[in-house]
Amino acid sequence: MGPLEGLLYGFSVALTPTNLFACFIGVVVGTLVGVLPGIGPVGAMALLLPSTFALHPATALIMLAGIYYGAMYGGSTTSILVNVPGEAGSVVTLIDGYQMTRKGRAGAALAIAAVGSFVAGTVGVVGIMLAAGWLADLAVRFGPPEYFAITLGGLLLLSRLSGGSLVHAFVMVAIGLALGTVGMDSISAFRRFTFGSVQLAQGVDLVPVIMGLYGVAEVLLLAEEGIKRTKITTVRVRELLPTRLEWRQSAAPIARGSIVGFVTGLVPGPAAVLSTFIAYTVEKKVSRTPERFGQGAVEGVAAPEAANNAATAGAMVPLLSLGIPFSPATAILLGALVIHGLQPGPLMISQRPEVFWGFIASMYIGNLMLLILNLPLVGMFVSVLRLPQHVLATLVLLLCVVGAFSLNNSFLDLWVLTAFGIFGYGLRKLRADPSPLVVALVLGPMMEKTLRQALFLTRGDVLEMLARPLMAAILLVPVAALVGPPVLRLLRHSRRGLDSFQAPERGGPGGRPEPPL
Amino acid sequence: MLERVVPLVILIASGVYLSLAIKLPLGTTARPGAGFYPTAVAVFACIVGLAATLRAFVTPRVAAAVAAADGETPGGRRRVLSTVLMLGASCFVLPWIGYPATALVFVTLVLRGLGSRWPSAFVIGAVSAALSFYLFAVLLDVPLPRGVW
Numbered sequence: 146m147g148p149l150e151g152l153l154y155g156f157s158v159a160l161t162p163t164n165l166f167a168c169f170i171g172v173v174v175g176t177l178v179g180v181l182p183g184i185g186p187v188g189a190m191a192l193l194l195p196s197t198f199a200l201h202p203a204t205a206l207i208m209l210a211g212i213y214y215g216a217m218y219g220g221s222t223t224s225i226l227v228n229v230p231g232e233a234g235s236v237v238t239l240i241d242g243y244q245m246t247r248k249g250r251a252g253a254a255l256a257i258a259a260v261g262s263f264v265a266g267t268v269g270v271v272g273i274m275l276a277a278g279w280l281a282d283l284a285v286r287f288g289p290p291e292y293f294a295i296t297l298g299g300l301l302l303l304s305r306l307s308g309g310s311l312v313h314a315f316v317m318v319a320i321g322l323a324l325g326t327v328g329m330d331s332i333s334a335f336r337r338f339t340f341g342s343v344q345l346a347q348g349v350d351l352v353p354v355i356m357g358l359y360g361v362a363e364v365l366l367l368a369e370e371g372i373k374r375t376k377i378t379t380v381r382v383r384e385l386l387p388t389r390l391e392w393r394q395s396a397a398p399i400a401r402g403s404i405v406g407f408v409t410g411l412v413p414g415p416a417a418v419l420s421t422f423i424a425y426t427v428e429k430k431v432s433r434t435p436e437r438f439g440q441g442a443v444e445g446v447a448a449p450e451a452a453n454n455a456a457t458a459g460a461m462v463p464l465l466s467l468g469i470p471f472s473p474a475t476a477i478l479l480g481a482l483v484i485h486g487l488q489p490g491p492l493m494i495s496q497r498p499e500v501f502w503g504f505i506a507s508m509y510i511g512n513l514m515l516l517i518l519n520l521p522l523v524g525m526f527v528s529v530l531r532l533p534q535h536v537l538a539t540l541v542l543l544l545c546v547v548g549a550f551s552l553n554n555s556f557l558d559l560w561v562l563t564a565f566g567i568f569g570y571g572l573r574k575l576r577a578d579p580s581p582l583v584v585a586l587v588l589g590p591m592m593e594k595t596l597r598q599a600l601f602l603t604r605g606d607v608l609e610m611l612a613r614p615l616m617a618a619i620l621l622v623p624v625a626a627l628v629g630p631p632v633l634r635l636l637r638h639s640r641r642g643l644d645s646f647q648a649p650e651r652g653g654p655g656g657r658p659e660p661p662l
Numbered sequence: 663m664l665e666r667v668v669p670l671v672i673l674i675a676s677g678v679y680l681s682l683a684i685k686l687p688l689g690t691t692a693r694p695g696a697g698f699y700p701t702a703v704a705v706f707a708c709i710v711g712l713a714a715t716l717r718a719f720v721t722p723r724v725a726a727a728v729a730a731a732d733g734e735t736p737g738g739r740r741r742v743l744s745t746v747l748m749l750g751a752s753c754f755v756l757p758w759i760g761y762p763a764t765a766l767v768f769v770t771l772v773l774r775g776l777g778s779r780w781p782s783a784f785v786i787g788a789v790s791a792a793l794s795f796y797l798f799a800v801l802l803d804v805p806l807p808r809g810v811w
Binding site for chain 1: 668672676686687691697703711713735738739745746750752756757761769772794798802805806807
């Protein structure tokens, strides 16, 4: 099945009433989650995961993904109108978005953000169609050593890009990997770190960990801040139309933001956040009037909003084509597929085309729904902020308890939820990012299995493993990303040291260098 | 203090994890056993735990202290502690008194701890317990615990 044929088949799956409804629920919940500060898309996806058990895998995936990209739309609304980013991917939008609101251009900023997100979503869908198919064809040639290299390389890259210190990121990775070893060994069925518990023999489930780190921890932060009221700016529908100049100024930034976002999404790391920073910096660099940025430049809204939406699409490529998630949100999508007995990877496109193509087509439909829903209903979505935050926080906590329990009907999961809630709160206070832990928890068992299979295959010869060209090529990128920056810094330092040492010789006692000849 | 305690706890936990991992069958590099990978992870955890601990004790504490104090409001810690205690208590009593009663008490007490008045906290608690029970146990068929009675 070619990409175009596949997409048409996908539309026939995604346009069924059930899937359309699932997509609608997903994008509405996603928008609400994006609007509300506190609970992010990852926490919301984890909360709603148990409610998808009874659904068809494609329907479940469509709904959960709708939350993910819907949150990107919703997040921009509060960034622009109330100077509060609903989720991390909209932090950059508030720099110029809120300034536009102060200048009376809130409607235009919202419209540009929505159209930019829609265009980027479309570019992202085309990108997935092309890249996922190509990568899946390549991945058929991968053996255990290559898969091990991808998981290891993904974790290394994620540690480098997740923000904060590398040591903190490595600590998170180590905790995630260690948690992934709890339970029955998948090869020898040996029980590890279970302390006689039957429930622990099944391992530590991903969902209560994510609910704790992203749901409970956020609620604890809200509890600490106390009851807050948000001042809400209202926008009339007729104010939503940007001027011709604003359209013209936004067109190229939307195109650039879409490409930057999609490419960033392919790389392990917090793509939705990182892409917005990169897109904003690129726009500032290419602008003839960079001084307008921070003062309400429409390009500062268009590019980041396009980037964060395209990044969510890009992040789906490694999940769908390799079966490897590089972010907590895609880890939940993987969890949803595994619960339904599916293994995403290179063979999913041919074996379960209805899931793969239905999901891709639904992303396009979801983006269209968001564009139609978000602009006229912006007032309604923002009015959600009038809900008392402490009531909302308590209800989220209750949903976390129900969600964690209903996963396996296990009381142990409730204790895992509580423990990781406290741990996540501590991490927030230390400004450490928990996403490497989540990704390591998902990739850990995969990494162990492929490492042991690779060692069996090569009879324990690590050099033979490294001699495989594909494996060496895959490992080269993360190793360069990890070793490159410190080496470059060292070189720069040594050059500066050399310059300051040579300067007095050239410039005399004053140390001033002579002008170049 | 948090910025020094956390790495120290992680280092100790890594040590305990290593001591448990080396007791598992290691195997050989050609035929790795169940303990091969956990031991490698444990060694990695010990190294990064040590690096984090050294970093926390050697580098200036200003940045972390600012981060820790950031966002603190009067009564904030008390509210966090009461919410955590309520969550822990609800995990403990859920098998005994069942979901509806736990949800009612949990929501009421957490809301009260966060500053709601008793009547509104109780009403929200009762409504949310009833609605969530109906949604999950009745509509979605999730077997929520009903208690010992």
